[in-house]
Amino acid sequence: MKSIADLGDLRGKRVLVRSDLNVPLEGATITDDGRIVASVPTIEALSEAGARVIVCAHLGRPKGAPEDKYSLAPVATRLGELLEHDVTFADDTVGESARSAVDGAQDGDVVLLENLRFNAGETAKSAEERAEFAGQLAGLADVFVSDGFGVVHREQASVFDVARLLPSAVGGLVETEVEVLRRLTTEPERPYAVVLGGAKVSDKLAVIDNLIQTADRLLIGGGMVFTFLKAQGHEVGKSLLEQDQVEAVKGYLDQAQQRGVEIVLPVDVVAATEFSAEADHEVVTIDAIPADRMGLDIGPRSSELFAEKLADCRTVFWNGPMGAFEMEPYAAGTAALAKALVDITSDGALTVVGGGDSAAAVRQLGFKDDQFGHISTGGGASLEYLEGKDLPGLTVLDES
Ligand SMILES: Nc1ncnc2c1ncn2[C@@H]1O[C@H](COP(=O)(O)OP(=O)(O)OP(=O)(O)O)[C@@H](O)[C@H]1O
Numbered sequence: 001m002k003s004i005a006d007l008g009d010l011r012g013k014r015v016l017v018r019s020d021l022n023v024p025l026e027g028a029t030i031t032d033d034g035r036i037v038a039s040v041p042t043i044e045a046l047s048e049a050g051a052r053v054i055v056c057a058h059l060g061r062p063k064g065a066p067e068d069k070y071s072l073a074p075v076a077t078r079l080g081e082l083l084e085h086d087v088t089f090a091d092d093t094v095g096e097s098a099r100s101a102v103d104g105a106q107d108g109d110v111v112l113l114e115n116l117r118f119n120a121g122e123t124a125k126s127a128e129e130r131a132e133f134a135g136q137l138a139g140l141a142d143v144f145v146s147d148g149f150g151v152v153h154r155e156q157a158s159v160f161d162v163a164r165l166l167p168s169a170v171g172g173l174v175e176t177e178v179e180v181l182r183r184l185t186t187e188p189e190r191p192y193a194v195v196l197g198g199a200k201v202s203d204k205l206a207v208i209d210n211l212i213q214t215a216d217r218l219l220i221g222g223g224m225v226f227t228f229l230k231a232q233g234h235e236v237g238k239s240l241l242e243q244d245q246v247e248a249v250k251g252y253l254d255q256a257q258q259r260g261v262e263i264v265l266p267v268d269v270v271a272a273t274e275f276s277a278e279a280d281h282e283v284v285t286i287d288a289i290p291a292d293r294m295g296l297d298i299g300p301r302s303s304e305l306f307a308e309k310l311a312d313c314r315t316v317f318w319n320g321p322m323g324a325f326e327m328e329p330y331a332a333g334t335a336a337l338a339k340a341l342v343d344i345t346s347d348g349a350l351t352v353v354g355g356g357d358s359a360a361a362v363r364q365l366g367f368k369d370d371q372f373g374h375i376s377t378g379g380g381a382s383l384e385y386l387e388g389k390d391l392p393g394l395t396v397l398d399e400s
């Protein structure tokens with residue numbers, strides 16, 4: 001893969017940068033700007049090198065047509081503040097507004113195009129349709145820099161197809177992310193633990209299969225727990241459960257036992273009457289989850305157990321909150337886990353937090369990025385990397 005330095009002198013060149021600026025919004029307010037902050041160094045370096053920087057990105061999952069709530073306009077404002085440099089916002093992606101913004105750009109200027117996914121070609125299944133949109137994007141620029149790590153697992157026009165049309169290089173953010181994750185897949189310092197939580201159970205089961213081959217310990221929290229507890233014969237009340245995954249989980253538990261991988265499950269949970277901060281809730285042991293309650297966080301004894309199991313680890317990857325942390329009564333497990341990671345990081349362990357919600361959770365709970373070894377901007381992307389899958393946005397750069 002070529003780096004930006006391999007693209008030669010960029011002064012006066014139009015450089016299309018694919019960033020991942022998919023941040024959580026409440027109305028027009030950005031609630032966590034981590035992905036914008038992480039994207040700044042590459043954009044800044046290109047601007048300082050005299051390039052005319054054309055940033056493109058998506059926000060949310062609009063269906064191929066403009067929708068006000070998915071506009072990147074608030075992101076343009078925040079990006080300008082962080083860069084301390086004006087950002088020209090084009091209110092379309094490859095249309096009149098984009099072309100005139102690019103034509104008007106001087107050396108060092110930064111343009112942000114409107115949401116890529118307002119164009120059906122960006123995410124089209126048909127390779128021809130994608131290539132046509134990629135052609136329009138490529139027409140705006142002389143070279144392409146792929147810096148959106150959170151999307152490198154997507155075979156989409158601005159990630160994959162455009163790299164076949166322009167001289168292309170990998171950006172510094174993707175280089176850093178890949179370098180850290182590579183350390184987790186090749187000879188991680190042991191003991192190596194992976195902590196999985198969150199709500200996307202079936203998405204994450206595939207990675208468990210692979211992690212059983214590499215990790216020494218697997219700690220399971222969050223909504224995933226209940227499919228594991230069910231597989232062990234416990235009743236889980238109204239908790240999040242993927243019944244059709246129970247058999248697969250039984251298989252993983254057997255496989256882990258055969259390979260000597262320790263699977264650590266909670267011993268208690270916070271059980272609530274409904275998915276609400278106001279709901280009546282209590283701590284119960286895992287063999288006593290009432291039929292009319294749902295587990296929304298790991299309990300205090302589980303937090304202690306998880307911290308003990310992490311204390312001697314030298315490498316830890318964590319994806320997915322331990323509970324419904326957005327609601328204060330169910331945030332303690334995630335906070336305790338973050339604290340355990342911070343402690344071992346200060347003892348020299350490599351700790352990596354991956355995933356949009358997980359990164360937002362640790363920041364919302366008052367932790368700082370530099371208290372962890374690395375906070376990855378990619379959720380799905382980091383998991384697919386750890387699974388050992390080929391990521392289209394990276395393989396296409398190998399070709400160029
Ligand atoms: N016990 C639980 N029951 C229901 N939901 C839960 C539970 N524990 C955690 N969650 C929810 O899981 C969600 C986060 O899960 P997700 O799998 O999306 O995390 P992530 O991988 O960090 O994020 P992303 O995939 O967006 O990068 C949170 O919104 C949280 O409320």
Ligand SMILES: O=C(O)[C@H](O)COP(=O)(O)O
Nearest residue numbers: 020022150151356379380
């Ligand atoms: O939020 C993410 O994980 C990335 O921005 C990718 O978004 P997507 O899952 O909608 O492709």
